[in-house]
Amino acid sequence: MASTTGFTVRSARADERDEIFRLSELSFGMRMGPAEREYVPKVFRTERALVAVDGDRIVGHANDLVMTVTVPGGGSVQASGVTSVVVAPTHRRRGILRAIYTELHARSEAAGLPLTIFTASEGTIYGRFGYGPSAVVDEISVRGRAAQFRSTTPDPGGVEVVSLAEAKIRVPQIYDRWRRLVPAAQAKPEARWQQRVFAPAVQQEGGSPLFFLVHPDGYAILRRAWSSEGKNTATVHELRAITPEAHAALWRVVLSLDLVDTIEAEISPHDPLPWLVTDPRLVRVTGRHDTLWTRVMDVPAALTARTYQRDLDVVVSIEDPFRAAGGSFALRVRDGVAECERTDRAPDAEFGIDVLGSLYFGAHRARVLAAANRIQVKDPAQLRALDEAFAADRDAELGWFF
Structure with missing residues (x-):
């Protein structure tokens, strides 16, 4: 699509991948590690991306993936999952974002997709395009070994510490069962598991490697790290429980870790964790943020x-x-x-x-x-x-x- 303000929106080419990476790194303020560079194009194909071009320079970008998303009641819909929406700081206020979203939405409408979804880095931009925040998490912090479970809290057991090799087989299967029950959860591509969980580079991103706790109906993925002051933090990167029993069993193990000063995690607003322990104040909410925005097409x-x-x-x-x-x-x-x-x-x-x-x-x-x-x-x-x-x-x- 040609513009009267000096740029053109068109499909990206495979040979433009490095330039797109550079613009994304500048815009989001982070370096893409080896795992991201290897696996991102396998999840979000460069040839599907849209770029805004001024002369021979890419000055805007967005990509999407058609995702299967669970809706209330356990059904699912196909949705356009939009990612990496960026405009170069040299080209603000020229209508680039609007032009890119016009093309993205036209593509979704032509494909008959009922929803468009994305994870927003800013909360003031996307309402004018028809998006509203549609999922929320609480960030929590729990003092290590301080939380005691109520006498009425089940102790179902069944949690195992498994190797990376075993996690590669069991965790995605459990996730797929979980996401079919949970509104807004999406099917996860195998390449995304590699990119953010199983790739060797991810195991070396700081602190310990990732540890995997697996229950027949759930799992937890966590990492431990020591600070310069000698404090240890266990960060739960992901905890998925299909049943209340799996939820209680996994949290019993996480909250009983030795030599941990602080446990950090994200939970849904109505997670039962505070009600499983004798002092709910120990499950301290340190923040809340939206995780998903949705537009109905x-x-x-x-x-x-x-x-x-x-x-x-x-x-x-x-x-x-x-x-x-x-x-x-x-x-x-x-x-x-x-x-x-x-x-x-x-x-x-x-x-x-x-x-x-x-x-x-x-x-x-x-x-x-x-x-x-x-x-x-x-x-x-x-x-x-x-x-x-x-x-x-x-x-x-x-x-x-x-």
Whole structure:
């Protein structure tokens, strides 16, 4: 796509990979290690990327991968997972980001993808393109060996410390079972496992190699590191539990590690960990951040793909400031199953398509968004119905960072 402001958006070429890497490193402020350079093109093919070009220089970039994403109720949809969205600092305020997103969204619409998702480095940019934050995690810190489990907390056992070779076989299989149950979690490509978990370079990134704790229904991946002051921190990079028993068993092992001063991890907002121990204050929340942003590309396709917690009969008016996905839609739910179609009926509720993205996986509640004036509903009963219907049985969680 040619531009009147001196740049062109086109598909990238394989021989431009190094230039794209340099722009990404500058924009995100980090070096790409050997594992990233080897495996990123296997996950996100360079030939699928879009670049903005000014003369012979790449001044903007974005790429995507068609992902399988779990929705509330255990079904799944195909989504465009967008990554590495960058604009060169030399070319700000020229419409490059808008031009790239216009092309990305047109491609998603042509492919019939109901959703576009991504992990955002900044929270002020993407609302104008119709994205809303749609999954959240709490960062926690626990003092080593301080947390004691309640007498009523199960001690199911079954956790093993396994080798890297065994983890390569067992962990991805457990992950795939887990992600099929969890809203917002995605299928993970084998190359991504290599890039961020199993590659030799990852084992040497600082501190100890990665350790793998495996239960038949869950796993934990962690690393230990000593500070210059002689303090040891165990960082849980990933803990996935399919059942409550696996969750309790894995945390029992993690919290009993010897010679650990601090355990750091990320958990979902309603994780039961604080309620498993005698003093919930020891599971100290040190931060909270969004992990996923979602834009609905096709309202009827997206809303009929998931299930709902209660019956619903409502007309929603959805504003789309960037594309043509908005309009008024009649949403009818019976026994969890939805029908949705465009309508000329007067709306019962009005909100932006970014708000619909925030509601979609159940991470954010309609009543909270209405209190912030992000949803306008005249009838309190309709608001309660929306709030209850869009809830989910499990917290939305990002499966893997991209």
